Amino acid sequence: MKTAKKLTLRDIAQAAGVSPATVSLVLNGKGDIPGVTRARVLEAVARLNYVPRSLKGGSEGGGETLRFLKISKHGHTVNRDHSVFISDYIDGMSAEATRRNYTLEVVSFEGQAISAVAESLAGAPISGVIALGTELTEDDIRLIQGIGFPTVFIDTFYDVVDANFVDMNNEDAVYKVLSRFRSHGFQRIGFVASHVDTTNFRLRQDAFFKNMARLGLKVRESDVLSIESTHDGAYEDTRVLMEGGLDLADCYFCTNDIIAYGFMKALKEFGVRVPADVSIIGFDNLPQSATTEPSLTTIEVSKRKIGYLAVTILDDLINAAESQPSVKMLVGADLVLRASDGQDVPRPRAMPHKARAVKRQPAE
Amino acid sequence: MKTAKKLTLRDIAQAAGVSPATVSLVLNGKGDIPGVTRARVLEAVARLNYVPRSLKGGSEGGGETLRFLKISKHGHTVNRDHSVFISDYIDGMSAEATRRNYTLEVVSFEGQAISAVAESLAGAPISGVIALGTELTEDDIRLIQGIGFPTVFIDTFYDVVDANFVDMNNEDAVYKVLSRFRSHGFQRIGFVASHVDTTNFRLRQDAFFKNMARLGLKVRESDVLSIESTHDGAYEDTRVLMEGGLDLADCYFCTNDIIAYGFMKALKEFGVRVPADVSIIGFDNLPQSATTEPSLTTIEVSKRKIGYLAVTILDDLINAAESQPSVKMLVGADLVLRASDGQDVPRPRAMPHKARAVKRQPAE
DNA sequence: CTCGCGCTTGTTTACTAAACATGGGGAGGA
DNA sequence: TCCTCCCCATGTTTAGTAAACAAGCGCGAG
Incomplete structure (x- = not known):
């Protein structure tokens, strides 16, 4: 057993009860090494204070x-x-x-x-x-x-x-929303945009106009609103609109869920019932969307x-x-059907395909 | 050595001088088995007429x-x-x-x-x-x-x-073409579309109008031509246009290379010099584009x-x-610069990045 | 004839042997 | 004393396999 000599990877291998190859693979984050073996190797490294020859190239213990x-x-x-x-x-x-x-x-x-x-x-x-x-x-x-x-x-x-x-795919998403509203028979379809300028918001707005045309629907300028994109900001801006006597459309597509929450909260305060009086669909499927009152129909993109x-x-x-x-x-995008657009029962997810072993799968 | 008994995978392993695991991996197209070993296994399979237990699921010898x-x-x-x-x-x-x-x-x-x-x-x-x-x-x-x-x-x-x-990405491609023409200082930028209706052709046409607007350029209706998309058809249709007294634009983006070839051939017959009199850019970078007279500047998408x-x-x-x-x-898309748009020297390709071992690389 | 158990066959994962690459140290020469 | 070269030690990676596991088949018993 080496005492005063410098530690090598082979010493670690012996200490951990594995081969030098395994130690190398663990230290370099390579190979298919099960967790228990990896842990044994790393424990030996720690216990013996082994310092790999090179620590360059970023964080320790990884590729x-x-x-x-x-x-x-x-x-x-x-x-x-x-x-x-x-x-x-x-x-x-x-x-x-x-x-x-x-x-x-x-x-x-x-x-x-x-x-x-x-x-x-x-x-x-x-x-x-x-x-x-x-x-x-x-x-x-x-x-x-x-x-x-x-x-x-x-x-x-x-x-x-x-x-x-x-x-x-904002195009796909907005198309699904508008198709949904059209399937409800709504004539006046509104859009709640945001003051804030992000690419996705702009793409959604472009997609709104484009797909309204594609579906043969007319846009009334007054049905396109623009409010702040934080919860409080959306709520405040909606109140101001309502106080100003907003003539509500049949339904509104909100450019994201936060805006939809603030929007609905303000509408409720003015006695407007969702979805009975006005139907709402959001975008993002934030977890809270399942528990808002009413629960929010929304676009989900994984x-x-x-x-x-x-x-x-x-x-x-x-x-x-x-x-x-x-x-x-x-x-x-997928449209997650809940209560806020007038939907009764959310439909179950698609039946799963049989998983194939070994091959890498996207995380979901 | 088994004589009358049914062959098993272990017999093949012995015959090939490898383990049963290796034979299984080869037959199932799995693992990292080098070609020489794989060949040895397959040779033993053929020589001994080994028939795997199940041949279902498609072609033999593969996954x-x-x-x-x-x-x-x-x-x-x-x-x-x-x-x-x-x-x-x-x-x-x-x-x-x-x-x-x-x-x-x-x-x-x-x-x-x-x-x-x-x-x-x-x-x-x-x-x-x-x-x-x-x-x-x-x-x-x-x-x-x-x-x-x-x-x-x-x-x-x-x-x-x-x-x-x-x-x-037709959008990206057309933007590059039009930017190129604009950098030449052309005022009248024409587009040679096709009668034939494919999605990519339509996307290219939409992108033409959209990007002309984006670059602040006006489109003259008469500068947008529509011809047949086979070589002969493009040539004939262009002749008809020229015989009809076509007022040529400064330059034309052709919706594909075949159209560009036919277009240029007909122009030449009417004494119109490319790129001196009219600049041309195609799309697809067919091999022939390097050898047309003049060589065709064109869009390449891998x-x-x-x-x-x-x-x-x-x-x-x-x-x-x-x-x-x-x-x-x-x-x-990439714009491959050759002679037909008035370019002098094609620029070299980007310097290669260092290849990383083991990891899969896209074929190129 | 059917079911259960045991054995055989095939599969897959976790790991290593061995080949290969890289780096360091020592020796020799200038 | 310094530099260069060679050899050996150390670390890395690939190509396989041992062994665990899964699946299927055959035989025996009920």
Whole structure:
């Protein structure tokens, strides 16, 4: 047994009762090593104070690192009201990052200049970047892209910017909402937009007008409202509209759930019953939507799927031997039927397909 | 040595000089078995006439099967002029299918009803479908989708149909073309469309008008032409236009390369010099574009990348334990600079990134 | 004839042997 | 004393397998 000599990986292997190959794989986050074996190896490393030869290249105990930039420029949409879907994005990314032997680190930027975000990347010991694009402009994206790391932007979409995007399919989503309202026989279909300018909000508004036309429906200018996108802001702005004598449409598609909550709360205070007097559909399927009074019919887009796909695309970029064409991906939406649009019974989910063993599955 | 007894997998293992596990992995197309070992096993199987217990589930010697439907309804776009990009799609799919232990089979349909295509799928021993959507309508897609197999459509795009698409980003592509023309200082920018109605052609036309507006450029109605999309048809239609006294624009974006070839040929016959008198850009980067006189500046979208991504998405669908949201993917375009738009020297490709070992790479 | 049990056959995962790559140390020469 | 080269030690990765597990078949008993 070596006493004064420097520890090697073979010593750890002996201590842990495994082969040197296994120790190497564990330390490098590679291979298919079950948790119990991995734990045994790591315990031996700790107990014997083994220091691997090189600690360069990022965090200890992992392979390469992906950095998720949670960017909140102004906070109107990336805020605590929405922390649940940030969490969903991270869950989807994390699961797939782990599966591909990446470490996912999360860095938050609140109110900081995008130049500061970009600067934080220069020289960072990471392999790729996933950036939350909710509040980013086209210029912001070019700036972050320009640092040079393989980068994927989520929760935003610019069709002519040479960058990689994974977003929800707002077109598909809005079409489903409007189809739903039309199936109820509504004539005056309203839209509650937001003052706040994000790409998804703008895409949703464009999609609203486009799909109203596609479905042969007319838009009355006064049925398109614009309110603040925080809960309190949405509530206050709706009260002001109601106090100003708003002529309500048959139904409203709200550009996100938070707006829908504030909107409904204010309507209730003015004696307007949802869905009896006015039908409401939201967007995002925040957990609270199941418990609002009435429960909110809303659009769900799997953010875990978006996170999963972002990592998938980023991994391809990292591994590509040469420059890849930019890829833009839209994930389809589901309409979750609850009470607020006048629906009686929510329908069960689709029957599951038989799972295939071994192959990687998207986290859901 | 067993003589009259039934052969088992262990006999093959002994004959091939490997373990039963290895034989099982080879026969099931699993594990990381190098070619030389795989060949040894398969040779022993053949020599001893070993018949695995079950031959169900598709073709022998492979895992599951994906079926590529090469659908040519009318042949105006899916024809021999375009066989090179069908080949590129198949290359991209095949490489990735093989990497994921699928067999890719190709079935051609020429002039057949989509109902016949759909019927051919019912009960087929396959796991998933990739369909060439070039000439398919929305109803065609719903019909094929309705058979129930996990399905991905390539070379087409419908934003509100609940199906999976991988297409080129026409928006991005057209934006690049028009930006190019504008950088040349052209005022009258023309578009050569096609009589033939495919989704990509329509998307390109929409993108033309949209991006002309985006770039602050006016469209003169007479600068938007519409001709046949086969080489001869494009040539004839252009001759007719020229004989009718066409007032040429400064430049034309042709909706595909075949149209560009026919267009340029006819222009030449009327003494119009390309690019001196009129600048031309095509779309598709067919191999011939490098050797036309003048060589054609054109849009390239990696069809191998599209094929690769289609298999990636399909594999996820096949493996998913439950119903997945539909995914729509757009692959970015590159402008390949040659002579026909007045460019002097084509710029070199981007410097390659260092390849990372083991991880799967998209075929390119 | 049917059911249950045991054994045989095939499958899959967790791990390693061994080949390979990389880095460090020692020796020799300038 | 420094630099270079070679050899050995250390770490890494791939190509397989041991062994556990799953599935199926055959035989015997009820």
